[in-house]
Amino acid sequence: MAKEYNFREIEKKWHQRWVEQQTYRVTEDPKRKKFYVLNMFPYPSGAGLHVGHPLGYIASDIYARYKRLQGFNVLNPMGYDAYGLPAEQYAIKTGQHPEKTTFQNIDRYREQLDKIGFSFDWDREVRTCSPDYYKWTQWAFQKMFKSFFCNKTQKAMPIEVLTEHFEKEGTGDWDVACTEEMNFTAEEWNSWDEKKQSDVLMNYRLAFMGETMVNWCPALGTVLANDEVVNGVSERGGYPVEQKKMRQWCLRVSAYSQRLLDGLETIDWSESIKETQKNWIGRSEGAEIRIPYTLSIEGEQEGEFTIFTTRADTMFGVTFFVLAPESELVDKVTTPEQRAAVDEYIKYVKGRTERERMIDHTVTGVFSGAYGINPITGDKCPIYVAEYVLAGYGTGAIMAVPAHDSRDYAFAKHFDLPIIPLVEGADVSEESYDAKEGIVMNSPRAEGGSVNYDGECLNLNGKTIKEAIAETKRFVKAHKLGRVKVNYRLRDAIFSRQRYWGEPFPVYYKNGIPTMIPEECLPIELPQVDKFLPTETGEPPLGNATKWAWDEQNKKIVENSLIDEKTIFPIELYTMPGFAGSSAYYLRYMDPHNQEALVSEKAAAYWQNVDLYVGGSEHATGHLIYSRFWNKFLFDLGVSKKEEPFQKLINQGMIQGWSSFVYRLRNTNKFVSFDLLDEQYDDAKKKNLYFYQGTEADPVYADISMVNGNVLNVEKIRQWTVEFRDAEFILNANGQYIVNQAIEKMSKSKYNVVNPDDICENYGADTLRLYEMFLGPIEQSKPWDVAGIDGCFRFLKKFWMLFWDKDGQLQADDSEPTAENMKSLHKLIKKVSADIEEFSYNTSIPAFMVATSELSSQKCRSRKVLEPLVVVLAPFCPHIAEELWEAMGHETTVCDAPWPKWDDKFLVESTVKMPVQFNGKVRFTLDLPADMPKEEVEKTALSAPEAGKYLEGQQIVKTVVVPGRIINIVIKPA
């Protein structure tokens, strides 16, 4: 009786064995080289794992196991990003504490993960919601609060250094990152009270409280970070978002703009994700120029404002200036005559949502009544207020050059303002000429058209635009008309949320001054509340807590009723956003149980940073920016040992699901088979509408399990939900109900989720692992399709049968392998080694299949072939590999076997490339060692079987070996 491949028994056995023997436990081992593999940890949702989740975990597990086989000390941890909105919303609905549902979900995740056979070291598990963990999130926040950023050294420094400087010299000319430029003397600083000083310091702290425009989402009752808003609506739920000025905690991420940009050059990430981050950081070099203004065309100078431009060369084409409606300058420049019009315009702008502003680009604006004086030409140009200028970027004020900027052009056309072309040959009668190429003219337009500064006038005529930009910058700088400035689009991150289920801030308010709770008192644990909703007075949910006050003397949390504003003060009601807990978790995995530090010096020094990070590309502008920022800050503190946290990044694609739709006739309970419907494209809605005998039919999701192919199981769906129980189904001519199918993101709400447990049950984890990799390149998104899984399962059965004879006896002996055996094996090792290094696992699987069928038909029995074969399969299918390894008499785990090396000598004959005949020559390309002597190369080439075909009966005139690889054999022409 042949020995069956009983995957259920095998996998159960090894899961137990791995736990008992602590196979995947890792500790620092200075004798071995480290390798740190990490997956983006999951948010434990109530739906459990679907087949898409393990894709990245399997890919990284294969790499981790491969590295271990190569002798590295591999850290491959896993944990949970446990704070999140769904648990909180569930809590609001049911009153169930989010911790409870979160822990239930975590248990379910763990159970599912364990079935797949990962090599995670579960002793290092972290949960962002556990006080042991978020103690260090709070700690890092406090460190940021106590730091500022020096632009010159590009480093974070302790805030005391800055206060000391203020005490002695005031602001001086120290270039430090700040919210707005400030200027004060030491005397002024020293004269201020504690409150005023605290307010001023907020301008410099890396974690600070700022009055900023925030994305306020009324439906969610909270503010959102920029990356949480997509197309003007909230990423979660798709609710409208409006702009609102609020006092919020912020992180000065923008201070690190340049380092975040520079760091991209040193890391091994995909070009597209680096590009996305570069766009998000949005560096642009330009100039800030001061513009004096008057309140009437003949009036005297009233004051000045500063504009930012990247096109300093176009100063001679300025015909008006524009201020952002939110700019504080608007008030100053508005003349009494224009006051009413401006106020009305501001009101209109405020009433518009972010979304409206994004979609609708109609030209709007209003004249302020004032005139700006162009410092180069001396011209007076009207100052407008218009929403196309953004308050948050540059200085919130621009000089408008309609000839060479399409937005200014549209504005000028609308308000009938002059357009002056500055580039030779540029036709600006229909549209602006925005390109930065060409020769400058009209700059100045005539003799004396340029203001004289210290005997020098600016003249750009005849220069290329690039030269003109540089020349203008020089002129502006030399005559102190402004300064050269680099601007970044990257905004400071808004760091507080009006939610319950998040890290509480270790902050209390002492007479209105935000004060840090002493470090030794951390963590400040999330208080109990009886309701998870905001309070009736509109405070965040933590306002419901009754024990949420800080006793400064006794250093403990006490009842709110004791607040006296002398020794007992209220604690911050905000919580931290989702990215807080995920920003430094990779450091905590290095030393997860340390009570004294986020990570010990020793562990940080050993593990350094993550060598391979695997996760979705949707985090490009969120988590992957924040954690780089966070790490750079910790690097400045000396806690993190590397400037960049993730050396190599692989973005796995999504696995999509097949959604199925049934169609209900509007206002009826009748469902019509999809093939009976008439289709109509609706331009306005950009989608197809469906009709049955003139009545519109609306799509309704049907669960994937109700559908076989595209045929609906009508009986099954009747039992699914009440909605379908008594429905009438109109079938097609074949008596079938056909559903419409679409590929969509796999999600519970789309009823297209495929669960990995069923696959493990029916085929085993090894088949699941293999199949997920076989589905296609790891970085690509692809729909889940079980059709191909049989092929992988069949392969594993064939592989298994390679080791057992008809009687169920192991057929491995000490015989010498044949050349053929060695060729099959070494071809495989070479291919798989290269594939794993490049993460193209999908192409390894065909190689396994070919090698298996080759060795099978060769009736290979030799241990010298079979043992390495098992090791090579082990990263992909660890269970079957362990079982066979043990069967071959090994007492140690296959995880510690050495990764086999291939030897080209077994492969030589197979690597002759296609010989080509031309001009009486035959050319070969051989893959041979570079140091092989010329005669050897020639001999190998001539003896290659492929060569015979071409050289048979030909007279060889001469052979030419091109160094190493190519050989030209010249034959006598026929």
Add this chain to the structure above:
RNA sequence: GCCCAGAUGGUGGAAUUGGUAGACACGAGGGACUUAAAAUCCCUUGGCCUAACAGCCGUACGGGUUCGAGUCCCGUUCCGGGCACCA
């Protein structure tokens, strides 16, 4: 609009980076074993023409470089991703 990545059979996708395009798998068709089914095994499967051999055409489209192009260069079309009034 700007930036990035793509386009190969009925399908997912290979092609050692310029050397026999379509590996491997799925699907489809045919066959063997079997009372039958399942399982397993074998054959065929890009298109056209052909009884067959042979031949011709084929990697989105149009050009180019080369003895030789899926691969390199120029242009076009289409799909996907990112950014988007960022001055």
